[in-house]
Amino acid sequence: MENEYYPYINLPLPYEYDALEPFIDKRTMMIHHDKHLQTYINNLNDALKDCPMLQRLSLAQLIRKSACLPQNMQTVIRNNAGGVYNHRFFFDLLINPAEERPCGKLAAAIDCNFGSYEQFKSAFEKAALSVFGSGYAWLVLRNGRLRIVTTQNQNNPIEWGMCPILAIDVWEHAYYLKHYNVRADYIEDWTQVINWSQAECNFQTSMGCVKSISKVMQ
């Protein structure tokens, strides 16, 4: 990930604000990226400005170590390092036009773990719909297997040793302007703009990590 150390800056989206129309609208993308993500970046820089030790940790390391931080820092780091990581991860997984379904090794792993892409899609949509309040649904790799998990707020599954492959932001700010309160419609539209090549890349990187860890363990 680019710019993974303090001071954090708001990297531009890898596409135009209106690139995901008609599935995700331009105004939502502008506010989501320029206002919401910017706020997490400002808050994270502010939280780290007097902590040279923490400035040396990468964004992912901050999240992984958040439970070991002093009590007064835990929540602020979990919320804001998570807010930066999760939004970058989510935005990087969107593209239009998108491929209809996963490809390559990820497609095979999805078939193997969930039966078929259609079964995966239905389970993932159900999980995304089930998040109470604000949070995310994730496809993760855990112990070499694909799983669907959900998190609250800006929590991130890397804190619990999982490798994220795909994520949907189901905070209302991600869809309210276009889809109002109908999260199910937003989820359906989101499935039309998934960057499956990026998901495949995340999967292969994660599989590479699992293999190198198991080699060390042998």
Ligand code: MN3
């Ligand atoms: Mn968001």
